Structures are given as C-alpha cells and as structure tokens.
Amino acid sequence: xxxxxxxxxxxxxxxxxxxxxxxxxxxxxxxxxxxxxxxxxxxxxxxxxxxxxxxxxxxxxxxxxxxxxxxxxxxxxxxxxxxxxxxxxxxxxxxxxxxxxxxxxxxxxxxxxxxxxxxxxxxxxxxxxxxxxxxxxxxxxxxxxxxxxxxxxxxxxxxxxxxxxxxxxxxxxxxxxxxxxxxxxxxxxxxxxxxxxxxx
Amino acid sequence: xxxxxxxxxxxxxxxxxxxxxxxxxxxxxxxxxxxxxxxxxxxxxxxxxxxxxxxxxxxxxxxxxxxxxxxxxxxxxxxxxxxxxxxxxxxxxxxxxxxxxxxxxxxxxxxxxxxxxxxxxxxxxxxxxxxxxxxxxxxxxxxxxxxxxxxxxxxxxxxxxxxxxxxxxxxxxxxxxxxxxxxxxxxxxxxxxxxxxxxx
DNA sequence: GTCTATAAGAGGATAGAC
DNA sequence: GTCTATCCTCTTATAGAC
Numbered sequence: 168x169x170x171x172x173x174x175x176x177x178x179x180x181x182x183x184x185x186x187x188x189x190x191x192x193x194x195x196x197x198x199x200x201x202x203x204x205x206x207x208x209x210x211x212x213x214x215x216x217x218x219x220x221x222x223x224x225x226x227x228x229x230x231x232x233x234x235x236x237x238x239x240x241x242x243x244x245x246x247x248x249x250x251x252x253x254x255x256x257x258x259x260x261x262x263x264x265x266x267x268x269x270x271x272x273x274x275x276x277x278x279x280x281x282x283x284x285x286x287x288x289x290x291x292x293x294x295x296x297x298x299x300x301x302x303x304x305x306x307x308x309x310x311x312x313x314x315x316x317x318x319x320x321x322x323x324x325x326x327x328x329x330x331x332x333x334x335x336x337x338x339x340x341x342x343x344x345x346x347x348x349x350x351x352x353x354x355x356x357x358x359x360x361x362x363x364x365x366x367x
Numbered sequence: 368x369x370x371x372x373x374x375x376x377x378x379x380x381x382x383x384x385x386x387x388x389x390x391x392x393x394x395x396x397x398x399x400x401x402x403x404x405x406x407x408x409x410x411x412x413x414x415x416x417x418x419x420x421x422x423x424x425x426x427x428x429x430x431x432x433x434x435x436x437x438x439x440x441x442x443x444x445x446x447x448x449x450x451x452x453x454x455x456x457x458x459x460x461x462x463x464x465x466x467x468x469x470x471x472x473x474x475x476x477x478x479x480x481x482x483x484x485x486x487x488x489x490x491x492x493x494x495x496x497x498x499x500x501x502x503x504x505x506x507x508x509x510x511x512x513x514x515x516x517x518x519x520x521x522x523x524x525x526x527x528x529x530x531x532x533x534x535x536x537x538x539x540x541x542x543x544x545x546x547x548x549x550x551x552x553x554x555x556x557x558x559x560x561x562x563x564x565x566x567x
Numbered sequence: 568g569t570c571t572a573t574a575a576g577a578g579g580a581t582a583g584a585c
Numbered sequence: 586g587t588c589t590a591t592c593c594t595c596t597t598a599t600a601g602a603c
Contacts, residue, residue: 176568176569191483191484192392192394192481192483194392194394194395195394195483195484197595197596197597198596198597198598199595199596199597207568207569207570208569208570208571209596209597209598210569210570210571210572210598210599210600211568211569211570213597213598213599214568214569215568218597218598219596219597219598276480277480277481280476280477280480280543280544281392281477281481283391283392283395284391284395333541333545336544337537337540337541337544340537340540340544341533341537343480344480344536344537344540345533376586376587397577397578397579398578398579398580399577399578399579407586407587407588408587408588408589409578409579409580410580410581410582410587410588410589410590411586411587411588413579413580413581414586414587415586418579418580419578419579419580
C-alpha cells in the first residue's frame with residue numbers, strides 16, 4: 168500500500184466535510200465553507216457529488232462499512248478457538264478500535280440520536296441495514312455459544328444479542344462523553360461482567 | 368395553584384419552540400415555523416423575545432433551574448437521617464425524576480454533546496454555572512459522608528463527586544437511548560454499586 | 568476539473584399601522 | 586399585542602466558459 172502524501176480533491180472534500188458534519192452538524196454545515204477550506208469553489212464540489220446529501224452519505228457509508236469490516240475480521244479471527252473467547256475478543260477488539268478513532272463513532276451517534284429532518288428517512292433506512300449486518304455477525308457467535316452450551320439456555324439468542332449490543336454501545340458512549348481509556352485489565356473485567364449478565 | 372387551561376401566547380411559544388429545538392435542533396428550527404404552529408405571525412414573537420437566541424435560552428434556563436430545584440429539594444429532605452441514605456435518595460430520586468420527563472434531559476444532552484456554533488459560547492458558560500451549582504449540592508452530602516466516616520478516605524471528595532456524577536449521567540443516557548425504566552429494586556441495586564465504587 | 572455568474576428560495580429581524 | 590410589508594443575508598444548486 169502506497170502512502171499518499173497529497174490527497175486528491177475528492178479525499179480532501181471528504182475529510183473536511185467529515186469534520187464539519189461532525190462538529191457543526193448537517194444543517195449547520197454548508198457547501199461554501201467546506202469548499203473554502205478545501206480551497207476550491209463551491210460549484211466544483213458538484214463535479215464530485217450530486218448534492219450535499221450525496222456528499223454526506225458517502226462519508227456516512229464509509230464509516231459504517233469500515234466498522235462492519237473490522238467487526239467481521241474480529242469475528243472470523245481464531246476460527247478454531249472457543250466461541251465464548253471469540254465473542255469476548257470481538258467486544259474487546261471493538262472497544263479498542265473505537266477508542267483509536269472515537270470521532271467517527273461520535274459522528275454516527277450524532278446522527279442516530281439527532282437525525283436532521285432532511286435526511287432522517289435515509290438515515291433511518293441505512294441505520295436499519297447496517298444494524299442488521301452487525302446483528303448477523305454477533306448472532307453467529309452467540310449461536311455458536313448456545314450450541315456449545317457455553318451460554319445457558321435461559322435467554323433466547325436475540326435477548327443475548329440485545330444485552331451484548333447495549334453494553335458495547337454504552338461503553339462507547341462513555342468513551343465519547345468522558346474520553347475514557349480502558350486498560351486491558353479493565354477491558355477483561357468489563358467483558359466478564361457482560362458475559363455474566365448474558366448468562367443470568 | 369390554579370390549573371391553566373388556556374396557555375397564553377408566551378407559554379405556547381415556549382412549549383412549541385422546546386419541541387422544535389429538541390427534535391430539529393437550534394439551527395434547523397426557524398422562527399417562522401414555530402410561529403405558524405403557535406398561530407401568530409413571526410414578527411409577534413419579537414414582542415416577547417429579542418431574538419431566536421433569547422427564546423432558546425429562556426427554555427434552556429428553565430429546564431436547568433427546574434433540575435437544580437428538584438435536586439436541592441431531594442438533598443434537603445430527611446435532614447436528620449444518614450448522609451449516605453440521603454445521597455442514595457438523591458440518586459434514586461433524580462433517576463425517577465428524569466424518567467418522568469426524559470425529553471427535557473434529552474434536550475440538555477443534545478446541546479451539551481453537540482452545541483451549535485452560534486450559541487456554543489453561551490451554552491458553555493451556562494453549562495459551567497449550572498454544573499457548578501449541581502456540584503455544590505452533591506458535594507455537601509459527600510462531605511457529610513466523609514465526616515461521618517461513611518465513605519472511607521481513599522478518595523478525595525472531588526473524586527467521589529466525579530464517580531457519582533458520571534454514574535448518574537450514564538444512567539440517564541441509557542434511559543434516553545433505550546427508554547429504560549428502572550424498578551425500585553433495580554434502582555436500589557444500581558445505587559449500591561455506585562456507592563461501592565465510591566468506596567473502593 | 569475548476570472557474571465566474573447567477574438563479575431561486577429560506578431565514579432572522581425591523582418599521583410602522585391598528 | 587398582533588399584524589403587513591419589507592430588508593438583507595445566506596444557502597443550495599445550475600449554466601456555461603476555460
């Protein structure tokens with residue numbers, strides 16, 4: 168992989184627009200300001216993107232796909248070890264991954280909690296899609312745990328899934344809100360608590 | 368106290384503006400739309416408020432003051448019982464209070480996490496003020512606990528304060544994000560965990 | 568690919584009548 | 586107190602030259 172020093176125009180638009188959409192929000196951001204920072208005229212942006220919405224969702228989709236890819240890699244690592252360990256490694260791996268680039272997760276949280284009216288329908292559709300893909304990856308491991316009797320059968324897979332996701336998300340929100348950094352020991356402890364509550 | 372059936376114009380403006388500022392956000396809300404719902408012309412709003420910012424902070428301040436008042440009442444109830452119990456009652460009382468009107472807390476969370484540029488300075492100033500008032504109320508009880516050796520001296524009061532506040536806030540965010548409703552038993556359990564972590 | 572120029576509309580706010 | 590009329594600015598987006 169070649170290290171790119173000079174970003175091309177499209178990359179510069181995306182990286183600057185990301186910052187604005189994160190910090191100012193969709194409505195408060197405007198094409199002119201973004202283009203001023205990129206050092207092009209506003210009309211040039213429409214060579215790359217058909218609209219402000221189009222630009223926004225290029226960024227949004229990239230982040231979601233990256234998240235999915237990483238989760239998938241974690242889920243498929245150590246294929247031959249216990250599914251309980253693999254689930255724990257996914258949890259700990261995702262939390263570490265989030266903490267390395269928390270602003271991207273803050274971006275997603277912003278548009279999930281407070282979707283602007285103009286793009287709320289599309290956001291909702293995409294949220295459902297990506298959330299479903301995420302569920303499938305996690306559910307696969309949960310089902311493996313169930314089959315191996317590592318999870319007692321007191322809960323249905325979907326209930327366990329909800330507990331897992333809620334805990335992962337609340338941990339992420341804490342990192343966003345308080346800048347929490349977890350040591351490996353804290354991560355281990357945190358995972359044990361979650362695993363236990365999936366088994367209660 | 369008299370039950371008002373017919374809200375006057377000012378009250379109607381505030382209640383409709385609150386909803387818009389909560390759901391759409393400050394920038395996406397506009398005076399014309401708010402006034403259309405109130406059934407007055409936009410110019411009439413400026414009889415009551417000098418600007419959109421002025422309107423916003425009337426609403427913002429009201430919510431913050433209400434929160435403080437309630438916390439203060441809880442802190443001063445049962446003056447003669449143990450400060451540990453009083454702190455627990457404050458925690459449980461605030462969580463119950465939040466869950467009865469969670470949208471107001473969601474409003475505050477929105478502007479804390481994602482302050483619009485135009486009002487970010489004022490928001491930050493006010494946040495510091497109200498947060499400080501809140502701290503004083505909580506710290507008072509924590510100091511009483513310290514004096515009575517109910518909290519071991521392993522932590523400084525300010526550290527205990529941070530733990531208390533973080534836990535209360537994370538619980539609130541969970542309620543906002545997942546609509547969690549806690550039973551009294553769950554509240555008791557939750558408080559015990561917090562108290563223990565203030566003592567570790 | 569990037570520019571200049573501009574259309575078309577929305578938004579905050581004010582003046583002054585009633 | 587509430588209205589009509591209006592000002593001025595900002596915004597997305599397009600047409601067409603280079």
